Amino acid sequence: MGLAFAVASASAQTKLRAWNIHPDGYPVTEAMKSFADQVNKGTQGRYQIEVFSNATLGDQPKAVQMLKSGEIDLAEFSSGPLSDAVPGIKVLNLPFLFTDSAHMFRHLDGKLGERFAANLKGAGFVVLGWYDGGARSFYCAGRSPSNLRDLAGASIRVQQSEIFVEMVKLLDAKPVPLPFKEVMAGFEKGTIDCAENNMPSYEATGHYKLAKSVYVTNHVVSPEALVVSAALWGKLTEADRKVFQDAGVRSALLMRELWNKRVAQAQEATAKQGSQFVRVKDVSPFVRRMSPLYAKYMNDPTTREELLSIIADK
Numbered sequence: 659m660g661l662a663f664a665v666a667s668a669s670a671q672t673k674l675r676a677w678n679i680h681p682d683g684y685p686v687t688e689a690m691k692s693f694a695d696q697v698n699k700g701t702q703g704r705y706q707i708e709v710f711s712n713a714t715l716g717d718q719p720k721a722v723q724m725l726k727s728g729e730i731d732l733a734e735f736s737s738g739p740l741s742d743a744v745p746g747i748k749v750l751n752l753p754f755l756f757t758d759s760a761h762m763f764r765h766l767d768g769k770l771g772e773r774f775a776a777n778l779k780g781a782g783f784v785v786l787g788w789y790d791g792g793a794r795s796f797y798c799a800g801r802s803p804s805n806l807r808d809l810a811g812a813s814i815r816v817q818q819s820e821i822f823v824e825m826v827k828l829l830d831a832k833p834v835p836l837p838f839k840e841v842m843a844g845f846e847k848g849t850i851d852c853a854e855n856n857m858p859s860y861e862a863t864g865h866y867k868l869a870k871s872v873y874v875t876n877h878v879v880s881p882e883a884l885v886v887s888a889a890l891w892g893k894l895t896e897a898d899r900k901v902f903q904d905a906g907v908r909s910a911l912l913m914r915e916l917w918n919k920r921v922a923q924a925q926e927a928t929a930k931q932g933s934q935f936v937r938v939k940d941v942s943p944f945v946r947r948m949s950p951l952y953a954k955y956m957n958d959p960t961t962r963e964e965l966l967s968i969i970a971d972k
């Protein structure tokens with residue numbers, strides 16, 4: 659009887675739903691699939707994770723809420739939309755905070771990453787791996803910015819995230835918050851002049867076909883996170899948690915490796931298709947414009963300490 663029960667429960671299968679915004683072949687998607695495989699193997703098939711790509715389950719702010727309520731079990735989120743649900747991580751999207759991914763991961767793979775993860779856990783998101791959100795730059799159709807003034811008055815698509823809206827306002831431009839999947843239509847209809855993103859997304863979405871002028875500002879270098887819901891986490895045994903955690907760490911390392919290759923490929927491919935890249939010469943005017951944002955987060959007790967520890971250890 660005891661044995662029959664043990665056999666039955668050992669073969670019980672739990673299906674989990676994972677939200678993802680990107681298409682097949684994209685570094686995030688491939689890393690999530692490898693995470694799913696490892697969890698499957700490590701739990702002897704007891705946990706089967708299905709990755710729903712291309713935001714088919716809804717846009718990012720919606721998915722953040724779905725994960726919080728336990729409607730979906732796992733997701734890979736960009737820190738922008740996530741920070742609206744967890745104010746303690748807002749600083750991760752401050753312009754020019756991190757100089758590059760190596761600088762960012764020095765912090766995230768250490769004590770600070772643990773603090774951000776603890777903040778997220780308190781809000782219902784258990785971080786299993788920090789993925790690379792790359793460096794974001796502006797790109798436009800119908801205008802070719804080569805300095806900040808050229809962005810003034812432009813309608814610029816931003817993520818549905820407060821800090822990005824604030825950033826664009828400080829450039830005297832008009833922020834247009836739109837779901838990722840609607841950006842292409844925005845360019846087609848002419849409701850936006852510009853958008854901002856990293857180069858792999860610029861390429862994978864096809865935005866480069868319409869927005870050929872890239873103003874390389876690298877204004878935001880920020881992470882993304884592979885997270886599971888607190889609801890799921892609460893149900894896992896200690897041993898299964900370990901399997902999920904190990905798979906998360908390994909998938910993040912894989913993602914970062916795939917990412918670096920993809921950045922180079924995307925730049926090359928879009929340049930071949932006619933994209934023009936103008937590098938920002940001096941970021942200081944841009945940084946000066948952002949000073950109300952820095953002041954705001956410095957004065958906010960939920961973000962001040964994290965911000966100071968990043969600044970103090972450049």
Ligand code: GTR
Nearest residue numbers: 679735736817838855856859
């Ligand atoms: C991408 C990011 C997505 C999404 C998107 C956007 O770089 O990986 O999660 O945030 O940008 O701009 O909406």
